[in-house]
Amino acid sequence: xxxxxxxxxxxxxxxxxxxxxxxxAAPADPxxxxxxxxxxxxxxxxxxxxxxxxxVSGPQDTVMLVARDGQRSQVELEGEPFDFEFxxxxxxxxxxxxxxxxxxxxxxxEPVRCSISLDGEVAIEDSASTVDENxxxxxxxxxxxxx
Numbered sequence: 001x002x003x004x005x006x007x008x009x010x011x012x013x014x015x016x017x018x019x020x021x022x023x024x025a026a027p028a029d030p031x032x033x034x035x036x037x038x039x040x041x042x043x044x045x046x047x048x049x050x051x052x053x054x055x056v057s058g059p060q061d062t063v064m065l066v067a068r069d070g071q072r073s074q075v076e077l078e079g080e081p082f083d084f085e086f087x088x089x090x091x092x093x094x095x096x097x098x099x100x101x102x103x104x105x106x107x108x109x110e111p112v113r114c115s116i117s118l119d120g121e122v123a124i125e126d127s128a129s130t131v132d133e134n135x136x137x138x139x140x141x142x143x144x145x146x147x
Contacts, residue, residue, distance in 0.1 A: 057081035058112035067099040097145035107137035114141040
């Protein structure tokens with residue numbers, strides 16, 4: 001089947017473009033150094049991490065485009081939702097630079113939808129259930145990198 005491989009590619013693309021998500025842990029103190037007075041935070045306690053959840057859904061002909069850090073990946077959803085979550089470390093939410101677009105020619109039975117949530121809160125969402133003058137229903141969810 002073509003679809004699972006393409007969706008995995010899109011999910012891998014999002015994960016690979018996360019800045020700092022795969023940073024190795026800090027090295028341990030050398031044996032001669034005195035023990036640290038405050039324990040370093042565990043991965044669950046990282047104050048600069050953000051849980052990002054991307055969801056796109058729509059009818060059978062829905063095509064999704066994900067853009068991140070100058071890279072793009074396009075996926076034909078074939079009626080299945082794209083639902084992906086990852087943790088972004090060391091980046092403020094205003095600097096995420098995630099752009100998700102989706103389109104369909106047949107949104108009558110099921111609208112085209114996209115959403116991006118940060119730490120469980122919807123940051124942006126869009127929905128389209130009618131076609132425009134070009135015969136396409138389009139949605140866009142963008143968290144642009146602030147300067």
